Amino acid sequence: MADSQSKLHVYNTLSRKKELFEPLNPPFVGMYVCGPTVYGDAHLGHAKSYVAFDVILRYLRYLDYKVRYVQNITDVGHLVGNGDDGEDKLAKKARLEQSDPMEIAEKYTYTYFRDMDALNVLRPDISPRATGHIPEQIEMIETLIEKGHAYEVNGNVYFEVSSDPDYGKLSGRKLEEAESGTRVETASDKKAPEDFALWKKADDGHLMKWHSPWSEGYPGWHVECSAMSNKYLGESFDIHGGGLENQFPHHECEIAQSECAHGKEFVKYWLHNNMVTLEGQKMGKSLGNAISLEQFFTGDHRLLTRSWAPEVIRFFLLQSHYRSTTDFSEDALEAAETGLKNLHSMVNTIEKAENGPGDAYDVESFRSAFDTAMNDDFNSAQGIAVLFEHLKELRKRITNGSSPSNLDEVKAYIRKVVDGVMGIWPSGSGDGKADVTEGLVQLLIEIRKEARANKDFALSDKIRDDLKELGVQLMDGKDGTTFEID
């Protein structure tokens, strides 16, 4: 059943090609995605990345893979500004907010999950914190020193890039090029400018520091992902994801550390999502043009004229491919909102209908079209187009009185893809109050029916208009009046 005609192919940054997806140990799949550095509110760019990988996760599970999804929380500050002289991000934020770095990390970890929950992003199976894995990181650094891939100077430990012949295989960057870059700080104790820190000795006043064989200090940024992915997914695993901008240096360094430490291939498939742009510019924290998710949800931002529901944001993002840039505009959001509303309306109509006298619906062709779209490197935009086509056709049949004889089966599949894979099921129907609301609206419909029978159109229009104000849309059809709640 899982193999209609096509099989899942994913674009692997390592080969720069689409490759047939074949897990190392089927049906198990290990997936690691770089999580946020928790020193600020999550913005639309985070949403694109994590919604994309959420659908990737959901689709893999739809294909019956047993996925373990690990996403780190970076709660150790990393350096700000140029070279190694900058200030720790979390420490800086802590100073600005007059609190402790761990308090900052806790606060933004909370808001991160809050916002992701709102976007209907499934929680990772494991969300390891960098600060909770200092011993693992130290152990990895020790291994690298033993194997001659790292060296210690003045309490600092650096990875020696020239000791790794494969360095650059992900980003296509060569050593000579890195060295020629004039913007690389050379005034440090590193042997070579491209060497990167595994452990840094803490300055006086540095707030986050730990004991290590080399100094009181803190780990380099890249080593946390290597150590934690190794701990929870093993020395080799299937998928590593993250934002395009992490390709270099972060992911390149992860590969170097992990492969030099373990002597085997680190990750089989590297997946990178593209950026969200705003007026053609990358949206980013450091660029100061980021609109946070909370601001979208409340509408409280100078570039927003109103608030936008989380499901609209999710749907909007899924309408473009994860490897394409997504250019944000309120016009585009509005189009997405209307489109989603129509999709929900179709789903609701189908959900309310029952098996009818019509021909059986070809669920297999539905499934095949959807799988073909998603098998092509998780083409969610195409997948949504397939949903529209089939939902439209189904609604047409139902409206024409020829509801398919196997509608139950169709509904089950719709639930699987719309809810299970895309995560865009209509919300707000199902809680206890819904029944009361339905009853009340039904009552008003009855009253209005009498008014219409008496040609009291003033009253019937008032009922309809006032209900619309409340977000309830009445629709008069041949077989009576139906309604939709916003």
Added chain:
RNA sequence: GGCGACAUGGCCGAGUGGCUAGGCAGAGGUCUGCAAAACCUCGUACGGCGGUUCGAAUCCGCCUGUCGCCUCCA
């Protein structure tokens, strides 16, 4: 400077060497007390210039434009 992407109809946005993407907006029609919804119908787009080909928006080259990475960043 080095490396790498992208340029599709009013807007958003998929895509394959030859066949309707899809969504939003718009036009006409059916239905209706009126409306809404639904249903039916409608747009023939692919940055520029060359080349390959029977045929290219889809392959190659050049040009123009936009963007990303090379520094923390989803």
